[in-house]
Amino acid sequence: MRHRILRGLLAAVFAVSLVACSNSGDGPDGKKTTAVKSTPDANSPKLTYAGGKPLIKFPKADPPKELKVTVLEKGKGAEIEASDVIVADYVGQVWGKTQPFDSSFAKGTPLRMPLSKLVPGWGKGLAGLHVGDKVMLSIPPKDGYGPSGQPDAGISGDDTIVFYVEVHDALSITxxxxxxxxxxxxxxxxxxxxxxxxxxxxxxxxxxxxxxxxxxxxxxxxxxxxxxxxxxxxxxxxxxxxxxxxxxxxxxxxxxxxxxxxxxxxxxxxxxxxxxxxxxxxxxxxxxxxxxxxxxxxxxxxxxxxxxxxxxxxxx
Known part of the structure; x- marks a missing residue:
């Protein structure tokens, strides 16, 4: 009876986007992975704009082998937990490519979804940050779509994906x-x-x-x-x-x-x-x-x- 009530009371809500997938929090070898927090440097992706919409410009360097979080601007809101529902705008690109595979900025509607429903790099990368933060998430395959990639989006199993994220709000699980x-x-x-x-x-x-x-x-x-x-x-x-x-x-x-x-x-x-x-x-x-x-x-x-x-x- 439990899920009958949920289905009866709620309209479907969480639109599936290209960032959605199961978030196990583990790499393919079953080991826990953590994010490397950093400030921008010469090997960091840079934020640029085209037609008023954010884009990511990549350095002439290999992508990081581990999940890397680069904080571009610090917010003053509540601390984010990995179990939160996140409200954010984002643009996602494969490392080295010039065009996004997904962008809420282009769609005109922010992402609103539990971090647990996104690729693991989102939850691990944003946990401990704050509402209002603007960050780059450089996500290796083990914290992204894994060895299968996301072929429909042009993402191979070897690709590092990068998201520029502006966090607007977060709702805790309680x-x-x-x-x-x-x-x-x-x-x-x-x-x-x-x-x-x-x-x-x-x-x-x-x-x-x-x-x-x-x-x-x-x-x-x-x-x-x-x-x-x-x-x-x-x-x-x-x-x-x-x-x-x-x-x-x-x-x-x-x-x-x-x-x-x-x-x-x-x-x-x-x-x-x-x-x-x-x-x-x-x-x-x-x-x-x-x-x-x-x-x-x-x-x-x-x-x-x-x-x-x-x-x-x-x-x-």
């Missing part, structure tokens, strides 16, 4: 809403008991015995944040805890494994009810009984969802 969000309702009047203070992960949601089963979707703002309001289009990131009155449904993103989830607004999910609510808020959603799949006799019981709104991006 990210919660705004700690100083303003309480709107007395939680004692809610149909659920919530364990977890405002601004902290929710560890338990119990539906009260006298709670009426929801027959329509409703939204109750528990604490109002001060961020921008969620618009009628775009993507939002949320953390949540789902529970049903009969106890058959219990689902959370605060389990230290899933982390924040993204939902594309306007696809008919219950999270569309959050439109107009400020980022940083904690909200209680009620969702009536729904069919598991179109034409299926199986159904998901009515559920109560405690949601923290973490971020909102107006795409396009």
């Amino acid at each position: 990210e919660a809403g705004q700690a100083d969000a303003t309480a709107v309702v007395d939680q004692a009047t809610l149909p659920v008991r919530i364990t977890g203070a405002i601004g902290k992960p929710v560890t338990k949601v119990e539906v009260k015995e006298n709670a009426a089963e929801p027959t329509t979707r409703t939204k109750t703002v528990i604490a109002r944040g001060t961020g921008p309001e969620v618009g009628s289009k775009g993507t939002m990131y949320v953390s949540y805890y789902v529970a049903s009155k009969d106890g058959t449904v219990k689902e959370t993103t605060w389990d230290g494994k899933r982390g924040p989830q993204a939902s594309t607004i306007g696809r008919g999910t219950p999270f569309d009810e959050l439109v107009g609510t400020p980022v940083g808020s904690r909200v209680l959603l009620t969702v009536p009984k729904t069919q598991e799949n179109s034409g299926s006799a199986s159904s998901v019981p009515p559920v109560f969802v405690v949601v923290d709104i973490l971020a909102y991006y107006q795409d396009g």
Whole structure:
């Protein structure tokens, strides 16, 4: 039942880009690899621009054999962890080549994805850096696409790939809403008991015995944040805890494994009810009984969802 709820509540979110792949954190020999942090030198790739878009210019030197991180500009934001969801713009090129194989700058939309879903060099290279940093990641095959490469992108199994990355934001795996969000309702009047203070992960949601089963979707703002309001289009990131009155449904993103989830607004999910609510808020959603799949006799019981709104991006 666990993943049925996730599929039913969320619209698909993480677009697969050329940087996406499994992140094991190990080289092909099974050994852990670490990043070499450095400042720019004569053998470092340089940042240039063409048509207002960043490009990477390579030195007349062999690529590094180990993962190398060159910090071009330091940010002042939160420290990044390897388990974070990252929000960043990037351009990727094979070492020595003049044209990118992928670029969010050209697409006009930043990358928003868990570091664990990217090539290992991203997580190992960005961990310990900070939001606002601008860096070059020189990634050897063992921390990139491995011996198979990525032929569709023109990347061989022997190629070192380099990304110029501007980190805009990072959401931790246990990210919660705004700690100083303003309480709107007395939680004692809610149909659920919530364990977890405002601004902290929710560890338990119990539906009260006298709670009426929801027959329509409703939204109750528990604490109002001060961020921008969620618009009628775009993507939002949320953390949540789902529970049903009969106890058959219990689902959370605060389990230290899933982390924040993204939902594309306007696809008919219950999270569309959050439109107009400020980022940083904690909200209680009620969702009536729904069919598991179109034409299926199986159904998901009515559920109560405690949601923290973490971020909102107006795409396009």
